[in-house]
Amino acid sequence: MKTRSNIKDIARLAGVHPSTVSRVLNPATRSMVSEALAVEVLRIADELGYRRNPLASGLRTRKTFTVGIIIPDLTNPVFPPIVRSAEQTLDGAGYIAILADSGSRERSEREIIENMRARDVDGLILATAMRRDPVVDTCIEQGIPIVLVNRTVSRHHVPAVVNDDELGIELALKHLVELGHEHIAYIGGPQSTSTGYGRYHALLENAEKLGLELDNELLINAPAFSETAGAETLNGLLDSGKAFTAVLTANDLLALGCYDALRARGLSCPEDISITGFNDMPYVDRMDPPLTTLHIPHDALGVKAAQLLLARIENPNAPIEELRLAPELIVRGSTARPTIAS
């Protein structure tokens, strides 16, 4: 394995001291060196295909140009676009991304963060936040720069990039109301997450604002944002015997679970029951029926999260921003006017 050239090699060829080379190679200190010499050193460096070893310099400077990204489950389709856009943004700034899939386990999450910290990451992007999240607390205590994405915590004021859930719920609810639905059920998510919690409360508030009476027994927060949780919850609702013509869900996977439950009972969507999702994950436009849902700008989420983190790495005292990006209602085939008067 041909060994890479280092600063000493360049120094030898240029007939100068390694520290001089270091100064040339570092834009911030380049001006300390005579123009002519700098040019010569750069020429040699280029000729040798020199690349600074960020680990070695990081050892000295405590700056590794490395950022950790932790997500709960890469196979959940909302995360790939976030990770990709964050990674590319970081890459553009000369950083690399260490990716870890925590599998939603807090223990492994702690482990992961410890490991990353040991590697002197400059900051962390967390897509795993719970409303009360000891792991986030720890990061803050230890002063390691973090940005939360997709979800946030309830206690501290932490840099975060999230969707505007109030707006999303408002758009979905208005849509159903405008179609003529009067008996609307809601399937939400775990109240331990900011999205589950926020969307549920947004629903209550918006219903009130619209003067819409919701039946409390038709408002269920599922234990997980998953297809099975969605199916089971809708089954429960259907078994209750209560009448409703539409289900507003807090997540596309829940909505897909509703599809399953309906199909299993020989009901059809949207003829018997309208369904709305939340996220607009890839390919829901191709499903049967195409899902009416809220489009979240996942790419922008990732880009913004990366930018926020970079800003805080470069200036730890940068103001703590919490960005809420606006979702957009995408009307497709899973919602329609309720059939006949009930």
Place this chain on the structure above:
Amino acid sequence: MKTRSNIKDIARLAGVHPSTVSRVLNPATRSMVSEALAVEVLRIADELGYRRNPLASGLRTRKTFTVGIIIPDLTNPVFPPIVRSAEQTLDGAGYIAILADSGSRERSEREIIENMRARDVDGLILATAMRRDPVVDTCIEQGIPIVLVNRTVSRHHVPAVVNDDELGIELALKHLVELGHEHIAYIGGPQSTSTGYGRYHALLENAEKLGLELDNELLINAPAFSETAGAETLNGLLDSGKAFTAVLTANDLLALGCYDALRARGLSCPEDISITGFNDMPYVDRMDPPLTTLHIPHDALGVKAAQLLLARIENPNAPIEELRLAPELIVRGSTARPTIAS
């Protein structure tokens, strides 16, 4: 920011020399130290919450316990499961994964690899291979351990984990033939990729083996594995006026593109034309119609790739394995008997 404890801190508290601590902390050299002392040192280390700094030790040992994973596009649904399972396998072995999305650009791919090499990664998992791939060539020349996943190269003998495309095509073709299709079109992928190339040739061979006459003009290799490429290709086929009752595609995205083209013309699948995909990417079972396709064990692909790489990192002279995992035909709603005799 509370600074982490290091080997010197432990040495001071234990009243020994740092190198002794190092020996204790390294399982391989632990036996050089007296049992009692080792226990004491470990106790102190634990008390301080010590964690070895892998960057510092890596600087000395040239081993960073870091692996780079490069993929062409994370938002292509085949990659997340591969990345996730590879990452978790690496994590289990004490390695971390640096993820980079090359956006399929060779230039940026080189950049990425250079950057990773500068960071002394122990090895690389590449999901980006072209049949002739200068980047792979470079890695081999430089002796950096690599494993290809999903696709492979045609020239060298390189460690790789791929799908058994011959088998996949055979299963799909037999399925269509058994349904009674006699005029079958094929939409393949770029011949610059091993999957595009291999599946096309597998088709030719299997047709011959089955004694099936394929019309050459109905066999098209699309310029990309994408929905638009699939739609455009099928449009061309349909415009040609040639008769066919089924389309065998080399990729799910191509198949979805076919759905679009059919729909735009008011044709329906499978009534007018049967379609098979390849990959069984997430949620194709929910599409309209549910896609008949070949399931590729993506998780296993990722796990095996990671294992192969770890084996080669630990022993660079380990035999070069090329694993072909068997796909499975999943029959769903996009294929049916051809309607009426043509």
Place this chain on the structure above:
DNA sequence: ATGAAAGCGCTAACAG
């Protein structure tokens, strides 16, 4: 403007 020397945290060859 440049060189000398020390050190980031860790390991390894060499003594003893």
Place this chain on the structure above:
DNA sequence: CTGTTAGCGCTTTCAT
């Protein structure tokens, strides 16, 4: 068995 010493590649005082 354990301490000493040197050094991985780079940066950063401190001299000059």
